[in-house]
Amino acid sequence: MMKRLIAKEWLELRRDGSFWMLLVILALLAVGAVLGAAEQARVQHEAWHAASAGERERWLQQEDKHPHSAAHYGLYAFRPAAPLAFFEPGLHPYLPVTVWLEAHRQNEALYRPAQDAGSAGRFGQLTPATIVTALLPLLVVLLAAPAIAGERERGTLRLLMAQGVAPGRWVLGKALALSVLLLLLLLPLWLLATAVLMFAAAETDALLRWLGTGVVVSLYLGGFLLICLLVSACCRTVRGALLILLGLWALGTLVAPRIVMEWAEWRHPTPTSLAFRQAIADDLGATAELDAMLAQRTAALLKEHEVERTSDLPVNLDGIRLQVGEEHGYAVFDEHFGRLHDGFLAQESLLQRFGLIAPYLAVTSATTALAGTDLLHYRHFFDSAEQYRRTIQALMNDYITRHPEQDGQRLSAGADLWATVPEFSYEGLRVSNALLSQASALTVLVLWFLVPGLGLLRVAPRLAP
Amino acid sequence: MVSDLAAAPGNSAPLELVDLHKRFGSQQALAGLDLTIQRGTCYALLGPNGAGKTTTLNILLGFLTPDQGRARIDGVDVLADPEGARRRLAYIPEQVQLYPRLTGFENLEYFHALGSTVAADTDMLRDCLRRAGLADAAHDRRVATYSKGMRQKVGIAIALARRAPVMLLDEPTSGLDPQAAWELNASLRDLAGQGITILMATHDLFRAREVASRIGILVAGRLRQDLDADSVAGAELETLYLEEVRQLQGTGP
Ligand SMILES: Nc1ncnc2c1ncn2[C@@H]1O[C@H](COP(=O)(O)OP(=O)(O)OP(=O)(O)O)[C@@H](O)[C@H]1O
Ligand SMILES: [Mg+2]
Numbered sequence: 001m002m003k004r005l006i007a008k009e010w011l012e013l014r015r016d017g018s019f020w021m022l023l024v025i026l027a028l029l030a031v032g033a034v035l036g037a038a039e040q041a042r043v044q045h046e047a048w049h050a051a052s053a054g055e056r057e058r059w060l061q062q063e064d065k066h067p068h069s070a071a072h073y074g075l076y077a078f079r080p081a082a083p084l085a086f087f088e089p090g091l092h093p094y095l096p097v098t099v100w101l102e103a104h105r106q107n108e109a110l111y112r113p114a115q116d117a118g119s120a121g122r123f124g125q126l127t128p129a130t131i132v133t134a135l136l137p138l139l140v141v142l143l144a145a146p147a148i149a150g151e152r153e154r155g156t157l158r159l160l161m162a163q164g165v166a167p168g169r170w171v172l173g174k175a176l177a178l179s180v181l182l183l184l185l186l187l188p189l190w191l192l193a194t195a196v197l198m199f200a201a202a203e204t205d206a207l208l209r210w211l212g213t214g215v216v217v218s219l220y221l222g223g224f225l226l227i228c229l230l231v232s233a234c235c236r237t238v239r240g241a242l243l244i245l246l247g248l249w250a251l252g253t254l255v256a257p258r259i260v261m262e263w264a265e266w267r268h269p270t271p272t273s274l275a276f277r278q279a280i281a282d283d284l285g286a287t288a289e290l291d292a293m294l295a296q297r298t299a300a301l302l303k304e305h306e307v308e309r310t311s312d313l314p315v316n317l318d319g320i321r322l323q324v325g326e327e328h329g330y331a332v333f334d335e336h337f338g339r340l341h342d343g344f345l346a347q348e349s350l351l352q353r354f355g356l357i358a359p360y361l362a363v364t365s366a367t368t369a370l371a372g373t374d375l376l377h378y379r380h381f382f383d384s385a386e387q388y389r390r391t392i393q394a395l396m397n398d399y400i401t402r403h404p405e406q407d408g409q410r411l412s413a414g415a416d417l418w419a420t421v422p423e424f425s426y427e428g429l430r431v432s433n434a435l436l437s438q439a440s441a442l443t444v445l446v447l448w449f450l451v452p453g454l455g456l457l458r459v460a461p462r463l464a465p
Numbered sequence: 466m467v468s469d470l471a472a473a474p475g476n477s478a479p480l481e482l483v484d485l486h487k488r489f490g491s492q493q494a495l496a497g498l499d500l501t502i503q504r505g506t507c508y509a510l511l512g513p514n515g516a517g518k519t520t521t522l523n524i525l526l527g528f529l530t531p532d533q534g535r536a537r538i539d540g541v542d543v544l545a546d547p548e549g550a551r552r553r554l555a556y557i558p559e560q561v562q563l564y565p566r567l568t569g570f571e572n573l574e575y576f577h578a579l580g581s582t583v584a585a586d587t588d589m590l591r592d593c594l595r596r597a598g599l600a601d602a603a604h605d606r607r608v609a610t611y612s613k614g615m616r617q618k619v620g621i622a623i624a625l626a627r628r629a630p631v632m633l634l635d636e637p638t639s640g641l642d643p644q645a646a647w648e649l650n651a652s653l654r655d656l657a658g659q660g661i662t663i664l665m666a667t668h669d670l671f672r673a674r675e676v677a678s679r680i681g682i683l684v685a686g687r688l689r690q691d692l693d694a695d696s697v698a699g700a701e702l703e704t705l706y707l708e709e710v711r712q713l714q715g716t717g718p
């Protein structure tokens with residue numbers, strides 16, 4: 001019976017001209033989006049390679065100078081493109097591509113765009129991900145709204161039921177038929193994107209992420225399909241079902257996410273960039289703490305070398321002072337940036353959970369995390385770059401400390417020291433980290449699929465003709 | 466070819482309606498309908514518009530639940546086991562609705578495959594279409610291009626292919642050209658002869674007399690007359706009918 005149902009639905013669709021037109025448009029759109037995005041990703045990757053290598057060269061080739069001058073000479077860390085950014089750019093367009101690494105400062109200024117645009121900015125962008133999660137549900141509505149209501153309105157349902165067809169099995173068959181159809185439509189695109197990924201020599205992690213994205217999107221679209229069938233089963237006319245479903249779509253995709261996002265920002269307010277910088281400056285200016293740290297470190301050194309006066313120490317105190325100054329800054333930066341990030345992440349986890357009323361939020365959250373273009377991934381990169389900056393500072397300051405100035409001659413270092421600084425190599429988060437951060441969103445998506453499914457199982461056997 | 470499947474389990478009548486009541490708001494559609502139809506009978510249910518004919522068929526199909534009373538098809542209670550009851554039925558609605566993008570043959574094939582327990586091959590199904598009066602040339606044209614009568618014929622073919630022991634028909638000849646109507650009547654007589662029990666709602670007194678072996682007159686939800694078709698002449702039937710209607714409705718129809 002299921003085979004017959006699927007065959008018949010397919011035959012009807014095949015003979016529907018408007019369906020083919022829709023399909024061709026969708027296919028062109030999707031193929032264009034995937035290929036365009038893949039090419040862009042390739043160009044970006046090359047640019048990233050060139051920029052990283054150039055920057056390394058610039059650091060190694062700098063002329064001889066005082067190590068602290070070298071620390072101020074600075075260098076850029078470049079954020080590598082996320083593996084699936086071609087599908088879901090997420091926050092990337094709003095986040096800096098580079099982090100400037102220099103003594104004394106963590107580059108909060110570079111963080112500004114993300115902070116001011118918030119996550120609200122990313123809606124309204126036509127990316128492959130929004131085509132799939134925002135527009136494709138419309139196709140599902142158009143396909144599934146008439147599935148039951150249409151047969152009821154036309155009268156074929158009456159004739160079918162009079163034939164002794166069990167309505168429960170018939171509805172199940174409809175659901176299956178439509179799922180198979182959707183799968184047949186989407187699978188080629190998914191495979192095309194997979195091929196592009198493999199061709200781009202992506203790592204296993206990226207492929208796992210892509211697989212996860214497929215599952216997440218299937219759950220979301222599947223839930224949508226079940227809701228469409230549930231509404232279709234309860235409506236007398238196709239018009240009624242379409243009206244309700246389009247309303248639900250608009251509410252869930254356009255209206256609710258914005259409201260929830262506003263609410264999340266109100267619930268977990270994050271400071272404006274001006275206030276943020278001011279707060280950091282205030283804490284850095286609190287010299288009492290710095291003086292105490294310095295005194296403590298000097299005392300420890302005196303004891304270690306068993307001397308009375310600092311001038312008798314066999315080390316360069318400038319290096320110690322610089323390093324202590326850095327470490328004082330680290331504590332301040334860590335606290336402020338930690339709080340800022342935590343605020344953003346709290347907003348994001350609220351969005352995930354509010355996916356219950358607007359599952360679009362849940363699916364967006366999950367695909368963005370899987371694509372590696374969310375805040376969590378950015379924070380990881382940002383922290384790694386900061387760690388790298390701290391490594392450079394420690395190396396430079398250590399060199400200064402080990403080289404007391406002689407005869408008032410200014411200390412100078414060269415290529416040998418620069419080469420002790422390792423190349424910045426960034427290991428991104430793994431797919432497991434991404435999944436763990438999305439526990440709420442994934443739960444919401446499973447519920448989004450199960451609840452209408454159970455509803456349909458209850459309604460279907462008592463279907464009215 | 467049908468008789469083996471038409472055998473009723475036990476010795477209960479294939480159609481048994483007892484004290485059926487159905488009310489829609491203030492409208493009493495059925496007010497205690499009692500009707501028993503014996504095997505191999507073609508029963509014509511006559512009645513004016515709104516008499517409750519379609520309501521009766523809907524109860525037998527399990528699409529409506531009666532407020533009171535019960536109905537059995539081939540011994541199966543329609544309330545207790547609506548799907549089991551439907552399996553024993555073939556039904557031709559007043560307006561046969563099909564899938565316009567499929568051909569007549571594809572429609573028949575689909576409805577049959579989904580609803581019937583009887584396996585069917587292409588030849589058997591094409592034969593049903595022919596017996597329903599649909600010309601071979603039309604079998605493989607899309608239903609969107611069909612006339613109302615052609616759709617009706619596909620509906621008849623669907624019912625014929627089921628080989629069910631009981632057939633329900635609502636205004637079966639509406640929309641059929643005279644030749645097709647005549648062929649359908651011949652078919653029905655033939656089926657009744659093979660032991661199929663037929664209940665057919667109609668307005669057409671002339672056709673009722675021509676095809677049915679028994680005739681009932683339903684007015685205001687109650688069976689007023691239950692006649693042997695051979696025992697009444699055409700003119701007599703018309704007078705009886707009009708009398709019943711006038712009596713109950715006060716004014717003329
Ligand atoms: N779904 C419904 N809701 C409300 N009233 C209904 C419904 N179905 C039928 N009725 C009423 O019940 C009465 C019987 O209707 P029914 O359709 O059974 O008549 P009928 O004998 O088939 O008439 P016709 O010859 O016009 O087909 C009518 O008065 C009708 O208005
Ligand atoms: Mg009627």
